[in-house]
Amino acid sequence: MSQVSKILFITLTASLLLNGCSSKDNKMDHSSEQMAYNIAQKYLRGSNWEAASEALEILEENYPFGSYAEQSQLELVYAYYRAEEHELAIASADRFIRLHPQHRNVDYAYYMRGVSAFKNDTAFYSVLPTDITKRDAGTARESFDYFAQLLDRYPDSVYAVDAQKRMIYLRNMLARYEIHVANYYFKRGAYLAAANRGRYVVENFQQTPAVPDGLAVMAQAYHMLDMEELSNSAAKVLVANFPEHPALKNGDFNYRFGRDESISWVTIATLGLFKKQPYTNFDTREIYNTFYREDLDVTPPG
Numbered sequence: 001m002s003q004v005s006k007i008l009f010i011t012l013t014a015s016l017l018l019n020g021c022s023s024k025d026n027k028m029d030h031s032s033e034q035m036a037y038n039i040a041q042k043y044l045r046g047s048n049w050e051a052a053s054e055a056l057e058i059l060e061e062n063y064p065f066g067s068y069a070e071q072s073q074l075e076l077v078y079a080y081y082r083a084e085e086h087e088l089a090i091a092s093a094d095r096f097i098r099l100h101p102q103h104r105n106v107d108y109a110y111y112m113r114g115v116s117a118f119k120n121d122t123a124f125y126s127v128l129p130t131d132i133t134k135r136d137a138g139t140a141r142e143s144f145d146y147f148a149q150l151l152d153r154y155p156d157s158v159y160a161v162d163a164q165k166r167m168i169y170l171r172n173m174l175a176r177y178e179i180h181v182a183n184y185y186f187k188r189g190a191y192l193a194a195a196n197r198g199r200y201v202v203e204n205f206q207q208t209p210a211v212p213d214g215l216a217v218m219a220q221a222y223h224m225l226d227m228e229e230l231s232n233s234a235a236k237v238l239v240a241n242f243p244e245h246p247a248l249k250n251g252d253f254n255y256r257f258g259r260d261e262s263i264s265w266v267t268i269a270t271l272g273l274f275k276k277q278p279y280t281n282f283d284t285r286e287i288y289n290t291f292y293r294e295d296l297d298v299t300p301p302g
Contacts, residue, residue, distance in 0.1 A: 034068075078298065162296040212288060213283065
């Protein structure tokens with residue numbers, strides 16, 4: 001039994017003994033709930049997130065319909081989030097939404113569900129030399145969808161502005177993921193697949209910093225496929241709208257940008273599995289990207 005469990009066990013046992021001797025059971029039961037809640041608050045104030053989570057779990061288990069039930073459920077979401085137990089935070093937020101769909105602070109649960117998925121995708125990898133936009137984009141899409149649900153249901157929520165900021169960041173990241181996939185296809189000599197990824201970014205991620213690279217991918221890939229009309233069309237749009245793109249030289253698209261003219265039919269036929277070649281790699285984030293900065297307090301409302 002953990003130290004938290006021991007403390008709460010003693011508190012609840014003492015309360016039950018008192019209840020057995022008292023004719024004022026409801027009053028005593030509320031008193032013991034208050035004591036248990038105060039213990040959880042102590043851990044929250046001390047930033048002891050693991051202990052706070054455990055205390056709130058025990059509180060919810062023993063007083064599921066108590067005076068502090070709804071507030072402690074929201075605080076449990078927050079405690080899980082701060083403890084970096086993001087999957088548990090999402091599950092707890094989901095549960096609160098199911099149990100209390102009309103609660104005055106249910107928008108917080110919607111918000112924290114998105115934030116937890118957001119952090120689940122970025123927190124651990126932020127300290128490693130790993131580019132998160134190169135990993136599977138499933139969690140980013142999940143977080144984006146959670147924030148979209150918040151804005152759809154509660155457009156005037158106090159969390160709406162921050163949710164919108166995070167959605168912009170996530171959309172940028174999803175678009176960049178498509179460019180990374182296109183670069184991978186260049187590496188494999190799969191130029192049509194690369195062109196399709198570039199076109200997907202241009203058509204579905206307008207206003208994102210990845211659009212210039214999407215156009216460059218299209219220009220380069222179509223050129224490698226000898227589809228010059230499509231290549232020239234993409235290049236013209238790139239020149240007109242993003243003249244500072246590094247694939248441009250003296251106002252024209254540099255079709256030799258990263259291209260190996262000696263690439264063989266074996267490389268193309270096998271998608272580069274047996275003979276890898278130097279390949280085009282478009283990544284202009286340092287020029288076009290802006291990054292999300294977290295500036296909203298995510299503590300639960302009282």
